[in-house]
Amino acid sequence: MVLLITEKYFGDATAILSVEGRLNAMTADDLKKRIKQLVAKQYIHLILDLTEVSFIDSSGLSALVVGLKATHEKNGSIKLVGLNKKTKYVFELTRLTRVFTFYEDVDSALSAKY
Numbered sequence: 161m162v163l164l165i166t167e168k169y170f171g172d173a174t175a176i177l178s179v180e181g182r183l184n185a186m187t188a189d190d191l192k193k194r195i196k197q198l199v200a201k202q203y204i205h206l207i208l209d210l211t212e213v214s215f216i217d218s219s220g221l222s223a224l225v226v227g228l229k230a231t232h233e234k235n236g237s238i239k240l241v242g243l244n245k246k247t248k249y250v251f252e253l254t255r256l257t258r259v260f261t262f263y264e265d266v267d268s269a270l271s272a273k274y
Contacts, residue, residue: 163187164212165194173236175203176266180212183220191220195227195238204236207269211242216250228259237261239269 164180175198181187198206228238241263251257263269
């Protein structure tokens with residue numbers, strides 16, 4: 161199974177990752193590696209557009225938490241955008257709604273302060 165990740169860059173430190181597919185045990189490492197690569201290149205403020213993510217499991221959540229930790233170590237952030245009811249429920253169930261910041265769309269995430 162393939163996880164499609166596309167990137168757009170804004171300024172010197174912000175990147176938007178649009179993620180498409182199922183974020184699970186088979187694909188989570190791809191996202192984790194991509195986030196770590198971006199942080200290594202000093203893109204420490206990441207907006208993850210999950211509008212096209214149809215499913216997320218604990219491995220997917222783990223990849224996001226690892227990414228959040230990597231950005232926080234560099235005084236950065238991760239903002240999540242476009243969760244559907246199913247994926248939002250997983251964050252609520254695991255209480256990760258207390259850890260991540262959620263936005264309706266990319267524009268609102270871009271305009272919000274870090």
